[in-house]
Amino acid sequence: MNWGNATITSKSTENGMTVLHGNVDPGDKDFKKTKKITWIAQDKNTNYTVTLVELDHLITKKKLEDTDNL
Numbered sequence: 001m002n003w004g005n006a007t008i009t010s011k012s013t014e015n016g017m018t019v020l021h022g023n024v025d026p027g028d029k030d031f032k033k034t035k036k037i038t039w040i041a042q043d044k045n046t047n048y049t050v051t052l053v054e055l056d057h058l059i060t061k062k063k064l065e066d067t068d069n070l
Contacts, residue, residue: 003024003026004024004025004026004027004028004029005024005025005028005029005030005031005034006022006023006024006025007022007023007025008020008021008022009021009022009023020037
């Protein structure tokens with residue numbers, strides 16, 4: 001976080017994982033016009049397998065009224 005922006009120079013796939021190579025520019029702090037990415041270190045001691053279940057939208061009404069029963 002707050003390292004500055006990075007320019008991705010190449011992208012490859014290794015063992016089913018996407019690998020990005022780039023250069024960090026610590027002086028470039030204009031985060032408004034850049035895409036955001038994050039990563040997780042590959043560590044058997046701290047990484048766990050999880051199952052993601054997406055339930056769709058729980059509220060389907062555009063605007064909630066004070067009289068709506070949630």
